[in-house]
Amino acid sequence: MTSSMSPTSPPTLTLTSDVVPLTRALVDTPSESGDEARLAGAVEAALRALPHLTVDRIGNSVVARTQLGRDERVIIAGHLDTVPAAGNLPSRLDGELLYGLGACDMKGGVAVALRLAASLTAPVRDVTYLFYECEEVSGDRNGLALIAAQRPDLLKAGLAILMEPSDAGVEAGCQGILTADITVRGERAHTARSWRGVNAAHRAAAVLQRLDDHTPERVLIEGLEYREGLNAVAVRSGVAGNVVPDTCVITVNSRFAPSRSPEQAEAYVRDLFPEYEVEVTENTPGALPGTGQDAVASLVAVLGVRPRPKLGWTDVARFAPLGTPALNYGPGDPSLAHTAGEYVPVAQLRECETRLADWLGG
Secondary structure: OOOOOOOOOOOOOOOOOOHHHHHHHHHOOOOEOOOOHHHHHHHHHHHHOOOOOEEEEEOOEEEEEOOOOOOOEEEEEEEOOEOOOOOOOOOEEEOOEEEOOOHHHHHHHHHHHHHHHHHOOOOOOEEEEEEEOOOOOOHHHOHHHHHHHHOHHHHOOOEEEEOOOOOOOEEEOEOEEEEEEEEEEOEOEEHHHHHHOEOHHHHOHHHHHHHHHOOOOEEEEOOEEEEOEEEEEEEEEOOOOOEEOOEEEEEEEEEEOOOOOHHHHHHHHHHHOOOOEEEEEEEEOOEOOOOOOHHHHHHHHHHOOOOEEOOOOOHHHHOHHHOOOEEEEOOOOHHHOOOOOOEEEHHHHHHHHHHHHHHHHO
16 A cells, blocks of 8 residues: 655555555556656565565666575566556556556556565575566667666576466467568659559559468467467558659568567568568567476466467567576456556456465465
8 A cells, every 4th residue: 555645755565465455556656668766666665675585776677586595586577667547547446356557567467476575585486576667668678678688697587477467377478579661662753644653552552462361370389379460550652642652661560479580580571572672670589488397387287277378479588588488477358458448357466466475485
């Protein structure tokens, strides 16, 4: 819960309170991407009050660790930022649903992690709790990326659990993302004499038809089916209402299975459009599910759930280059993320806290 303080000073977070009022306190502390300082200060202060944790502050990210000398270390990570508000502050509790900005993505998961950090003074695995900034914006500002650059040792573990909303189920791995601009060339002319030019926008129909005819692959990895996608997401052409356009640029977005490398994903798109100019503007690898890892298998057994493939990209991919297997597990329906009516079920908050406490507590 929070105490009454000025709007600029950090609120006081009571980590010994129930997970529901703690979630509400987090939701009611605005933390749009780039403006997490106040919430990060509150999280840092609450964690520094716990003698069993070592706490570091890196920018507006907070890292708290147990140092018990256990044979295994686990990371539990959650981002502090939200997308801009959409008339969904302050929080409100309606029966068994807690509504508010970030309740689902992902202050409910952050509340669960903070409760675990406070209550598990002697877990059977050492735990690193990561509460980081700027997940919802460009990757160069991402708190995990900054930690990886400055303190990669903090991201080394036998398993990383990202508290992304997953309906209290396990979503393993994640897909990669490729974005590319396909340029179609023509020849400019006055529309009153259009036969003197070549309309690039009309020529682009062939690219769009090829995309429409394309059948995305379904890739089976460790028994999980990742469904790929390749879609036009923007079409740009024309300089004036009386000019035949000489260029048309189609932006395509590819979601590729984690078994493909970024280089393979790029080659795949280029092979589909060999006669056009293709400029790749983003190419981010995914992460393999790692369900065969001992730590993953033991967690899944305790949770009693069947892993699902993550059909999207999350920060689990940032752990893969460090050799740390990672998965998504948190309260809330991911389809509600970023919506004005997002909410998190109270039952899932309690379930995630209880299951993880059982696993970490042995």
